[in-house]
Amino acid sequence: MTHLIDALDSPRTIASTVSSRIEGFLDTKADEFAAISPDADDIGQALFEFTRGGKMVRPVLLWWGFQLAVGDDPDWERLKPGVAEAAGSLELLHAAALIHDDVIDHSDTRRGRLALHRQFEALHGRHRYQGDDESFGVSAAIVIGDICLALSEELFETSQSTLGITALTRELRATLRRDVMVGQYLDVLAEVIPLEDERLAERAWEVLSFKSAKYSVEQPLLLGAALGGADEEQLKEISRFGLPLGQAFQLRDDVLGVFGDPAATGKPAGDDIREGKRTVLIAESVKNLSRAQAHILAKRLGDPNLSDTEVSECMAMLTDAGGLEAVESSIRAKHEEALSIVREWATDGAGAQASRTRIGPAVQQQLTEFAETLSYRKS
Amino acid sequence: MTHLIDALDSPRTIASTVSSRIEGFLDTKADEFAAISPDADDIGQALFEFTRGGKMVRPVLLWWGFQLAVGDDPDWERLKPGVAEAAGSLELLHAAALIHDDVIDHSDTRRGRLALHRQFEALHGRHRYQGDDESFGVSAAIVIGDICLALSEELFETSQSTLGITALTRELRATLRRDVMVGQYLDVLAEVIPLEDERLAERAWEVLSFKSAKYSVEQPLLLGAALGGADEEQLKEISRFGLPLGQAFQLRDDVLGVFGDPAATGKPAGDDIREGKRTVLIAESVKNLSRAQAHILAKRLGDPNLSDTEVSECMAMLTDAGGLEAVESSIRAKHEEALSIVREWATDGAGAQASRTRIGPAVQQQLTEFAETLSYRKS
Known part of the structure; x- marks a missing residue:
């Protein structure tokens, strides 16, 4: 039905x-x-x-x-x-x-x-x-x-x-819990691995997906739907929306962690630099840095005593190397991917059939606005 | 039945x-x-x-x-x-x-x-x-x-x-989890409170009971019994055995933490002294220490760099002040209290009726031997 x-x-x-x-x-x-x-x-x-x-x-x-x-x-x-x-x-x-x-x-x-x-x-x-x-x-x-x-x-x-x-809700709850914790371990690990490591970008995506995108967006939706009695097919449909939105959400977080306004984020400016987070933003930037620049960035990442000037220089490096633009472009793409699913749900198309859910125009608006907040929030 | x-x-x-x-x-x-x-x-x-x-x-x-x-x-x-x-x-x-x-x-x-x-x-x-x-x-x-x-x-x-x-097993599981964690918090707190604090002994008993006696002995028994369908009355009966045995178990642990053989405990000699644990053993000793002695003990408790001689001096202090003997005497009393319940269960007396369980001689022997191991183990 x-x-x-x-x-x-x-x-x-x-x-x-x-x-x-x-x-x-x-x-x-x-x-x-x-x-x-x-x-x-x-x-x-x-x-x-x-x-x-x-x-x-x-x-x-x-x-x-x-x-x-x-x-x-x-x-x-x-x-x-x-x-x-x-x-x-x-x-x-x-x-x-x-x-x-x-x-x-x-x-x-x-x-x-x-x-x-x-x-x-x-x-x-x-x-x-x-x-x-x-x-x-x-x-x-x-x-x-x-x-x-x-x-x-x-x-x-x-x-x-x-x-x-049900066995399904129990499993989803366990998966959610596991993913965020294993993601956190991978995050800890990523910080101690050399910046020139060949798996840098892959690792950053693993952390982004498991520690955050799945745990913060996809899995809460899935768990809620399963508690409401959704079956496997409906859950798959929800993942098609939730995972890319979760990725956009965390990519935005990575941008805010470096470029965010402290008044809005509640964290000091450039906090992720001083903490040495190996985000997708870093991985995307490192690709295009000269050896000398990469060396400077590697030294500064994770140094809690960086001056504001040194942090600003790192920020400029990430911008100039195109890392920031690459991430912004990923956010746009992931955000659009999520919204396209919402549009499907609002029509009688394949998505609505697969999910056996059709959403009215008000719901379409609610989901679109919320997605906007997650992908483009200021804090 | x-x-x-x-x-x-x-x-x-x-x-x-x-x-x-x-x-x-x-x-x-x-x-x-x-x-x-x-x-x-x-x-x-x-x-x-x-x-x-x-x-x-x-x-x-x-x-x-x-x-x-x-x-x-x-x-x-x-x-x-x-x-x-x-x-x-x-x-x-x-x-x-x-x-x-x-x-x-x-x-x-x-x-x-x-x-x-x-x-x-x-x-x-x-x-x-x-x-x-x-x-x-x-x-x-x-x-x-x-x-x-x-x-x-x-x-x-x-x-x-x-x-x-059942609601009962869920509640018991939650209680067990809560008690060990809150007990751990109290343990952390006790270490930073002055040794002359008037609640020293009370605190030591709170930590002993919640972090260990209940969590390690009483509650596993209760949870197992509840999973097997025991009712409130049977559980009360089990607590009469489990709590004193748990207390004897942890009192023994406190003794071993100071006086235990490193080869058997897998921990360095006098480890609890260097960690600054405020155990019942410490509280019982402090009562009878002179002001000067108490001052020395307070300074040494929690100092990770104590020499083996300094640790030995603390051990002698706890023995001479009668703390060790007081704890050994508590162990005997708690152990005996637990065994008296086992003896009740083995007869047709009140305990067996209340617990609606009668244990045969082989079970009496098993429980007695296990209690012996917990109260008087070497490691």
Whole structure:
């Protein structure tokens, strides 16, 4: 049966519903922590603050995946709380990944505030604890990241009592979790491999796809759709849209990581240069650099003490070598590829048949606008 | 209905069955990692080696919890693979906790081999990677610990297709996971709190109970029993045995962490002193130390560069202050408390009725011997 979807809930509504659910869940958990020991109070508080202010990209996409699969289901109101829990679980997973990422990348800030390990380093000072404050911050962040990961599992499990669970959803959830973590390992590895390595570009695409494009866009959509009962064929159709959009999303992130406005990104300018990220942007630039230039870039990538001038010089290098333009062109191509699928879904063509979903003009507009935000966002 | 249990599988048989299942599972996962990128090969290999050679305390206890609950179930052979998966999942959770613990504690060795972060630090050198080898080792260990945690979830989920899942088992699994992680946070926190803090002993008992006694002994038994269909009353009965035994187990660990033979523990002598662990052993000793002695101990606890003589002096202090004897006496009391429950189960008394399980003489012997190993093990 082909069904027609007339409207998706707005990202704002979804974000607010999911946020409330996460907050309610964390409240309960914070009470449990405090019951173990008064000392555990800070965990709940930290997670509560950390999970606020995220962009909620993954929850929105899971939610939409579900709506695309179920169509105008009369049972929707009953299912909604379960969808909010499954969506919230992705946001907690993401928070856990960010907490550990910031430790790994030695990042000082996140979302315009102190990174979690820096927060606990500061707390060490405030409470006049003994020993090394930096080491305490890192240890606390490792453990709290683990707790956040466990809470993500728990909230997903909770959703099962409303949504049920199938082998397919279980598998997709496991794949999503695995891909982002293996992607993160590959990211760590890429940073220690010489810039002249022949697999540089290939590696950059592996990290981009697994650590981000699949995990942030394609898989939330797929998981949502599978929770809504989509079959393999529908899922394939959703991947045709989700993967290129996810790639455009992460390519934009790579551009913002170097050229982004600190006020908008919440991260220092050129942060990815100082962290030594081996992005597609870097790989595309290296191709066209002279040996001498490549040597300079290799030396500077990953040096946390670069001056602003040195960072600016690297930025100029990436622009002059055509890396920036190559990435912008990839973004345009991937973005267009994703939109062409949306257009198919809006007609009675092959795509709509394969996905057994036809979207109305309002939904086409919603998906187009959201894709625009992901591919061309300012922060 | 009261049922009689005549025999539990031997720890050796259980360990071997669970090991095989973990290895088979990790094989499949290693293939998936390698399919993402050839660079991800090292993850599977590392986990494969790391999960070997564990004592399998938690899997054995989960298995026995299940057997105690189901009794002589004719369906046992069909259920066994699911029990092996649930048990294996606990071993993977434990491996994940150890990987992160070793990063947090800056431990160089684990199970007589290099700790995982040190292994990846060495790999950095072997492959002539760039950048800081220590930082690479830590980053890799954080991510691989996360992966191991995710795999633990996945293997547990897999067991559900054989064993089914109830709200109770889900809750117990979540509690187990939460307690060990919050316990770990409390452990990190305890190390930075002044030794003269009035909650020193209370904190030490919180860490001992949540990070270890419950997680390592009581909860594996409870989870196994719940998977086997035990009700609240039966679970309470199991806790009466599991919690004191778990406390004896961890008190012994505290003693071994200071006084243990390095050849048997696989850790350097006095390791807990250099790490600055605030164990019950320390809290019990501090009570009776002079101000001057307490000052010396406070300065030495957590100093990784202590000489062997300085460590020996601390050991003498803990002995002379009566801390060691107080802990040994607690071990005897907790051990005896656990055994008294086993004796109840072996008779037609109140315990056997409450647990609706009566154990035969062979099972009584098995439980007694295992408890002996946990409370009085040499390593």
